[in-house]
Amino acid sequence: MQAIVFTRRGGVTTVRRAERSVPVPGPGEVRVRLRVSGVNPLDAKWRGRADDLEYVPHHDGAGVVDAVGPGVDAARTGERVWVWGAGWQRSEGTAQEFVVLPAELAVPLPDNASFELGASLGIPALTAHRCLTLGEGGPQRLGPGALAGRTVLVAGGAGAVGNAAIQLARWAGAAVVTTVSSPEKAVLAKAAGADHVVDYRAEGAAEEIRRFAPAGVDLVAEVNVAQNSALDRAVLAPGGTVACYATVDGEKLVLDIREMMMSNFRWQGVFLYAISAPAAENGVAAVSAAVADGALRCGAEAGLPLHRYPLDEVVAAQDAALDPAVIGKPLITLP
Missing domain, CATH: 3.40.50.720 (NAD(P)-binding Rossmann-like Domain)
Structure with a gap:
């Protein structure tokens, strides 16, 4: 499979496209064939912060579950999902064709919701939900x-x-x-x-x-x-x-x-x-319900223009996420 790999050593960050083996899900995990990877400002801010670390960037994405590990319902195979938190405290983010992650981080995506919407949820929507429930x-x-x-x-x-x-x-x-x-x-x-x-x-x-x-x-x-x-x-x-x-x-x-x-x-x-597990679970449930109701949308008609990049242009997409002149959501379309 194709992946973008970041490496930082001696204060220098390198970026390369790599051919990697397709990962196998372990207990409690699913493997997602990614269609879109979402890019957030956090991805760019964290680029190259840790030395001697090789990792695939990005936390958010959307795709289809194509394999499950022990302990996960086999019926999830073929399920459309939105992914969040893939790269948090792990070296395997969503800037690659397949990602393995805990099953609860792959959330069912309704058939009427696009993969682009799914990849735009994650960090932004869950952060918004947390802010709105603190009053x-x-x-x-x-x-x-x-x-x-x-x-x-x-x-x-x-x-x-x-x-x-x-x-x-x-x-x-x-x-x-x-x-x-x-x-x-x-x-x-x-x-x-x-x-x-x-x-x-x-x-x-x-x-x-x-x-x-x-x-x-x-x-x-x-x-x-x-x-x-x-x-x-x-x-x-x-x-x-x-x-x-x-x-x-x-x-x-x-x-x-x-x-x-x-x-x-x-x-x-x-x-x-850093929020509690119940708060995260409430956020995931609410965001999913809002998507199902058609209340969460993306695209210029919903106030969030989309900017699409190929896998080879991850750095440009990350730079766009930090550029105040770029209004909207950068997305990586997987091959």
Whole structure:
């Protein structure tokens, strides 16, 4: 099978296309014949961080189960699946034709959902779900009506996590306001389903959000808390939560302790691979239900343009995932 292999030694990262043996699933594992590999900013940020490590990158993907190991129901063979977490603490990610992984990380994908959608779920959708379930008294698992009566602010509504957060929040019945930085991104955020879109760089952004949510927003899914903390504080309702899921190395956040106490504000960090097993299971179940309901979509018509790359262009796809000028989701189409 064909795979892209990254190696870092002596501070130098090399990338090569390799012909490898097709792996055999062990106990509790499945083998997935991958059709699409999803590319996330995390994949590019981690590129070459560890010396003396050879690995196949990427955590997300979609394809078909073509073999199962001992202890796994043989009926899963032939099942369409979306894959998440394939490369976490393992050297075998999804930038290859076949991947073996624990059976629970290969989640059934409905027939009406494309492999491109399946590969776009994973880290973005599960991170969005976690952010949306951290509010005071909020649900542990999203579903229709689970956020009814609540107002959610999604920072960066044209990003992959922001797009998923808008779609999931709307599916769960929330009123959704989102911030963007350009008219082009505003169009995409509206396509995702946002009720109201605000340019966060414009003067009076907080007042604009407050006009939409006079009592304040209950929850913020935040992509850049260091930059946006003042805006978040200005629009949070008493008891509100800011769930932040991204940062740049070295960024600091300074908060007014008295303000936090008097308003019962909550500032919550989110790193998908450090959440509890029940929280991950709830996320997988909710994302799967949203896909089955047609509430999670991809493509420009859903606010998430797709950028397709062949296997040989993994580095270009990763660079695109970090490039602020590239709006949308990079995907690797497997041969």
